[in-house]
Amino acid sequence: MPELVVLTEQLLSPVPGGTGRYTRELAAALAASAPADWVVRGVTARHGDLTPAEIPGVLGPRALALPRRALTLAWEYGLPLWPGGDVVHAPTPLAPPARRGLVVTVHDTVPFTHPETLTPRGAAWHRKVIRRATATAAAVVVPTRAVAAELAQHAPGPAPVHVIGHGVTAAEPLPFAGLPDDYVLAIGTVEPRKGLDTLIAAMVEIQRPLVVVGPQGWGEVDLTALADRHGLPRERLRLLGRVSDGELATVMSRAAVLAAPSRAEGFGLPVLEAMAAGVPVVHSDAPALVEVAGGAGITARRDDPADLARALAEALDHPDGLITRGRERAAQFTWAGAAAAVWRLHLGHWANNH
Structure with a gap:
């Protein structure tokens, strides 16, 4: 049975941020809309507790042999440590050296346009891996046309760039006491x-x-x-x-x-x-x-x-x-719509190579 691997490492970051929300919601939507003969599996670096990376409908997570820092360095310097699967979606630029079937989401071009708002190490790392993605990935996903235009300017490459927006999730409200009025x-x-x-x-x-x-x-x-x-x-x-x-x-x-x-x-x-x-x-x-x-x-x-x-x-x-x-x-933005667009990319590359 073919397997789409989603790199869910961002969910185990000390500060998952908006890219963590994207990772969780997109992976869940991909699993919910998977073709009948496909499965979706989460893969992370090695951690003592993988619970934060568990997503309903997504198999795993499966941990790779290296802890996060070592895995980041290994992939940064080109070691071919493949996370498994028939096709791979990297919801952030943390991704292995490209093989066929790798699609990478690049959320913004801040490392190029506003490097002073990141740590020097973080800005340099992101510039390096984003440039590699546009040069070698099967495709790059960006959330807006604005990012696509800036990416073409700062990190041009042969990888096709596809604009696929995020979705909106309506969580069940939970009590929260002590909020002020009219804030x-x-x-x-x-x-x-x-x-x-x-x-x-x-x-x-x-x-x-x-x-x-x-x-x-x-x-x-x-x-x-x-x-x-x-x-x-x-x-x-x-x-x-x-x-x-x-x-x-x-x-x-x-x-x-x-x-x-x-x-x-x-x-x-x-x-x-x-x-x-x-x-x-x-x-x-x-x-x-x-x-x-x-x-x-x-x-x-x-x-x-x-x-x-x-x-x-x-x-x-x-x-x-x-x-x-x-x-x-x-109402124009849904995770189901985002997942459908991402599936089209992966299934297209799969069909072209099999």
Whole structure:
């Protein structure tokens, strides 16, 4: 029985982030829509506990012989440690040296366009493996036309590039006590790229609480210190850290507006998730966010607190049209649709080689 291997290592990362959500949701959707004679299996590096990489409908996970750091180095330097399977989907650029049937998802071009928002090692590693993917993979998947255009500029190669967007998942809400009323919500790993420093400066002019969901990432972004520096009262800043999908559904549904002030993104899944939940969205003018929002949100200039405050005030004062347009926009993106497009790629390569 032919096997599609999905590299699910991102689910075991200390901070899985948006690429972790993508990995889990796409793998589950691929398994749910697998052709009758195919199976889908997850594969990871060696870990003591593989439980976080278990996905309903996906076999495994099966662990390779090397731990994460060693596997990353082995693949970076070209060791042909194949993860098995007849075709392989890498939901992030962590992928083996290409053989026929390898498809790699590249989420953004931040390592080329905004390397200062990553660690130097991280930026260099991503540039190297992204260039290898466009040079040697059977195909590359990107989430937006904006990323496709930037990839053609910074990492051109013979691998065909396919734009396949993400989907929206409606989690079952779970109780979450102690939320303030009428708050602005931001979602994402707390790191320089997310533009949360600009948001905090803007919130000084918006007389609402700010709730931030997401784990602490690299870069030592101290939101409490930023609030003190800009004069945002601490009682108007709530840092929730990492929450479950069900808790996030509750936090999202109660928000007055979602703010996505990122300096760079490849897609921006929280924008669609907020729209699907009937929450107005304000986003930066990062090209991918503008593309995903499709005119259903309000755009603010990056790194401009005054313009961000203007956009937030507009969304808070006139939410109804944004809610309607947002729901219509979000309905265009499904994980089932993404999985169907990815299956077409893999089955096409399989047919051409057998």
